[in-house]
Amino acid sequence: MEIIIAKNAGFCFGVSKAVNLLFDLLENTNEKLYTVGPIIHNDQVVEKLKSKGVQVVNDISEVENDGQVVIRTHGVTPEVYEKINGSGLKYSDATCPYVKKIHNLVNEKYKEGYQIVIIGDKEHQEVKGINGWCDDTASIVYSEDDVKSMNADNKNICVVAQTTITKEKWETINNFLNKKFENILKFDTICSATSNRQNEAECVAKNVDAMVVIGGKNSSNTQKLYEICKKYCSKTYQIETSGDLPPMDIKNIKKIGITAGASTPDWVIKEVISKMEELNKANEMSFKEAFESSLVTLNTGDIVKGKIIGFNNSEVFVDLGYKSDGIIKIEEFTDDVDFNPAQSIKVGDEVEVFIVRVNDKEGVVELSKKKVESMKGWDSLVAAFENKTPVRVKVIEIVNGGVIASVSGIKIFIPASQVSDKYVKELHGFLKQVMNIRIIDYNKQKRKFVGSARVILEEEKEKAGTEFWGSVEIGKKYTGTVKSLMDFGAFVDIGGVDGLVHVSELSWNKIKHPSQVLKVGDKIEVVIKEFDKDKKKVSLGYKKHEDNPWVKAANKYNVDDIVKGKVVRLVPFGAFVELDEGVDGLVHISQISNDRIGKPSDVLSVGQEIEAKITEFSAENKKISLSIKEVNPIPAPNKKEEVKEAADSSEVVNAEEEVPTEHKEDMGSTIGDIIGKIDVE
Structure with missing residues (x-):
């Protein structure tokens, strides 16, 4: 099998410039480095930089005062520059020169009165950045329907392109625009390197039996390369690393082509080529057999690690290095009743799972994340019981006589008398609440735990009370919480001790009842007027002199x-x-x-x-x-x-x-x- 590698595969000028800038800064500065969003769309590069201390943030407010910001290759809006300057932060601009050119062009034409039109993906960071240079007023189009929905009253429009779109897309959308508008000023801002890469990928794809496109899953230019190659070679595969290579039977493959997106580092390309060459040398077996021989073996009951590759509202898909991906049903992922997959699951995260069932015939590997957590959690809860260590849990269910809480996939029963240090008539207020408890009993055979929040609250109150009586003095101020209201005043918890604010101390004006001034749960500042350590009584003042x-x-x-x-x-x-x-x-x-x-x-x-x-x-x-x-x-x-x-x-x-x-x-x-x-x- 002949391996044909595209000459322009890998880093383009802009990406190479940005990555080299970061590595130079890592060597020559002691400041913390931050990028606003990933510096490029490649997880391997981002993770490598992260391992060296480069942090990715979503907003300038997350950057510490002694840090330095590096602007990503895709560029940012003027607002981001204003935030950086307003915060007094240092920054280095790694915006691709071709993208920066578009920023200046769009800003200039927008000030001249043109309606800006961007042909590109409205969700792509490059397009969002460009739109910022015309005050986010651009019409962003990627299809005929997008053009149809545009306001036809615009007399003068200026058209630019996302640097990574295809020539075909540029020409197609412009044909639609020509039918709707008369005065169009066009600037073909597709990166020349992108055009060359796409043309070369097309030539290679036309002359091979299979095509491999290497690049990040979020990389726009990689996706465009895949679309072009797929058009001319049906056996086209998009991968991120050598571990993503699909099983292929090389008996019918004489030539295989390789290209890579502009944000794909050379070491990833080399790993893919190396693996393919090794498999190509295995003459006694097919490429598919060689591939499968490199896969891991899974058995029911094993605990293994995998990488999350996708999810929906009912299942999570995990790459285990096996010929079939594993599936975790959401109910086997977590006990959290408020769990939202879109907010809590991140593709690429590593997860440890229990093999529930392997069915090679059906191509199914059933997994459970909860079972691993439960197995590990049991031992940690037993240790917490023996050491009297507090455990942080979340209440997931209200039952007769108490509540059920969960931690690490294990359910813990908390009796109603142990939910609080005070009598609680209605337990539903505790649902979904997080609390600290102590394990007070467990049954190894039934695998059941009993917890108590009351013992911790009482201990904390006793400790706070001891500290209070040891330091209390007349005139000292405290911030407390109103616990109850009586006709004669309000009781306020000032840290393990309840003090009384007499009704006459609540307001300079005459009031009939404390509820005219306070309500239960209010946080208020009070001052010690009198106290009796023996009787454990405290009189508090609330009204302020300046309010007299x-x-x-x-x-x-x-x-x-x-x-x-x-x-x-x-x-x-x-x-x-x-x-x-x-x-x-x-x-x-x-x-x-x-x-x-x-x-x-x-x-x-x-x-x-x-x-x-x-x-x-x-x-x-x-x-x-x-x-x-x-x-x-x-x-x-x-x-x-x-x-x-x-x-x-x-x-x-x-x-x-x-x-x-x-x-x-x-x-x-x-x-x-x-x-x-x-x-x-």
């Missing part, structure tokens, strides 16, 4: 200020006026009117808005004295009537002049005025 309405009033009001307020209470010696919530001032009866009045209710009513002057202020004593008569004195009822009668009779008489001067002087020593001089708070 009198403190706020001191910053707001001054003597001689004219203020507005509302009458909230009338008493024989005056009226209480609310200036702010929790802040009342007193207008003495002598400060309401210039006239003699019998009682405040003669001229004022509750709820009435008034203006008054502050004559005295003491925040410390919570006292404000007010005067209405110094702002707008209120006439006595009889004075109002006299004024009204005088007006009605058209008598031009001054009501004040009708009161003899002597009578006024006598009023200065009335009982009301004497009482007015008494300082009443």
Whole structure:
């Protein structure tokens, strides 16, 4: 069998430049290196770089301050550059020069008013990066339907191509665009290296009996090579490594061709060629027989390792190095009731499995991941029981008398009395919750475990309580959790100890019940007011000094200020006026009117808005004295009537002049005025 290798197989200029840049940085810098996404679409290269310390991140926010960022070959959007610069990070740009050229072209034409059209895969990172240079406004097309869905009102469009698409795709889509648009500016931005590679692959595929295309499963250019070769050679296979070579009978294969994607490293290509040459030398057996002889042997009951190669909602497919792939049913993969394959399973991950059944006739290998975990988990749980080590579990089921939790594929029964350190009436709130438990009993024959969260919670509470009483002092602040509300106050857990915040300590304003301020579960900051170590009692304060309405009033009001307020209470010696919530001032009866009045209710009513002057202020004593008569004195009822009668009779008489001067002087020593001089708070 003749092996024909394409001359342009392997790294292109842009990929080689990017990978060499990273290896140079690894040798010449001590900084942590990060790539925003894989540097290229090849798992072998990415893993090799990862083993040397290069970390792959999805966002700049994941990069540490002392790290250096390397931009991937596919390029990124302007937003990524802005984030890097805004974070003050160093970076090296490994964007392929051909891709960078497209970025500049698209940005220029977009600013000139063109609607940008990108022929390519909208999910490919290169295309996403290009779209960013026209503010993500590009029309991305890959089929006739994509073109049909475009807005035909665009008069001027500029067309560019993803660097890895085929010439055939470029020409086909442009024919569709020509039928729909009149003014089209086209830039064939397909990488020349890509075009050469595709042309060469076509030539090789036309002249061989079988074709092998080597490259990453996510590599766009590798996929295009496979499509081209498959068109001219029906026996075309796409592989990532030599381990993916399929069984082939070389008796009918005289020539086999090999090409590789632009992101395929030379060492992977060499391994494939080497393996094929070795198998080719096995003259006594067919290529298929030689291939199968290199496979592992599987037996029911074995525990082996494999690589996940695919999955769906009901099964996970595993490459075991056997002639048939293994299958793990989802129910044998995990006990997690919230398990989502799309979020939790990653193709390429290594997994350890138990061989449940091997059926060569049907080509089926049944596997169980849970059984391996269960076998290993049993020993670890027994050790946890003997050492009294806490175990972190997840509740997966509510049953009579308790709950069932799971860890490492093993179910653990937790009685209702052991779920919490307090009585729990309803257990459904614990479903899907993760908790720490201690194994308190197990039955080896029945393979059953019994766990308790209560013993751990009580131990933690006791330890926290000991620490608390050893360091407690008046005035010390704690952050606690409201545990319960009573008519007289709120109980707050401040770390193993419950303290009481009396209702009077909850608010500066008068409240009827603690629920007006707090609810169970609230995290609040409290301060120690009193404590008794012997009785294990703690009194807590919650309201803050700066929230005291009198403190706020001191910053707001001054003597001689004219203020507005509302009458909230009338008493024989005056009226209480609310200036702010929790802040009342007193207008003495002598400060309401210039006239003699019998009682405040003669001229004022509750709820009435008034203006008054502050004559005295003491925040410390919570006292404000007010005067209405110094702002707008209120006439006595009889004075109002006299004024009204005088007006009605058209008598031009001054009501004040009708009161003899002597009578006024006598009023200065009335009982009301004497009482007015008494300082009443």
